Amino acid sequence: MEIKKTLENPILTTHIAVFLFGFSGLFGKFFSFSPVYIVLGRTFFASVSLIIFIVFLKKIPIKPASLSDTFSLGLQGLLLGFHWVCFFYSIQISTVAVGLLTFSTFPLFVTFLEPVFFKEKLYKKDILFACLILIGTFFVIPSLDFSDNMTRGGGIGILAGFTFALLTLINRKNAKKLNPLSIALHQNFFATIFLIIPAILIKSPLPLYSDLPLLAVLGIFCTALSHSLFIKSLARIRAQTVSVITGLEPVWGIALAILFFNEIPNLQTIAGGIIIIIASALAGMKNKI
Secondary structure: OHHHHHOOOHHHHHHHHHHHHHHHOOHHHHOOOOHHHHHHHHHHHHHHHHHHHHHHHHOOOOOOOOHHHHHHHHHHHHHHHHHHHHHHHHHHHOOHHHHHHHHOOHHHHHHHHHHHHHOOOOOHHHHHHHHHHHHHHHHHOOOOOOOOHHHHHHHHHHHHHHHHHHHHHHHHHHOOOOOHHHHHHHHHHHHHHHHHHHHHHOOOOOOOHHHHHHHHHHHHHHHHHHHHHHHHHHOOOOHHHHHHHHOOHHHHHHHHHHHHHOOOOOHHHHHHHHHHHHHHHHHHHOOOO
């Protein structure tokens, strides 16, 4: 009963979700095989656990309302799969810090895409936050030499941030007519379907049976559970609070990377990371629930 009561605290559940988000970045280093296989395992185990949770425990209808909704969710699953492949590949060829911090540039893209998607006004303070994120990114990426793994990893991390921004804006539209957990299930399911063919075609060492437990942890705890806790918290606490806590994702990831892999970022990366995290939190705090 005490555990259940503790997990009813939305602040705590948000922190747990964000910790799991940060922890998920480490799987890019835990596994040496292709990120396509990592994401396929992640989305498969997430889909299975979400089906069990939604259908059998929550009894939420999961069937899309129309064929157009199904098609839209399918495209979002494709985008989600591509986003996660970029995310893990960025971490594999650079560091957890570079991958997480460059991914955290997604508010920069949201700032300029949101007015296009929703015909909303672009405010000066939004542009200021976006510029701060851009400055922080220049600190994180050491040079513009794309033969350097850190630079390439940072560039791909920015692509992961861009695709996540697109997915975030699409989900904002979806949330008005579909259950958020149902959206998460369909996106993971379609991502799994779309990744099967690339997984067959790529010439890369396959995961071992011994890798399956870790892939299950990534899919069940760092995806299905974390997103369920996060969505639940969003309904109960203010956006400012969520934004500040979410800013801790790269902090957790970097701290765990130091612990597990002795990946200690240099002072330039740390400075850029602080700028990105603060700007991202401030950008999110401008909206109130």
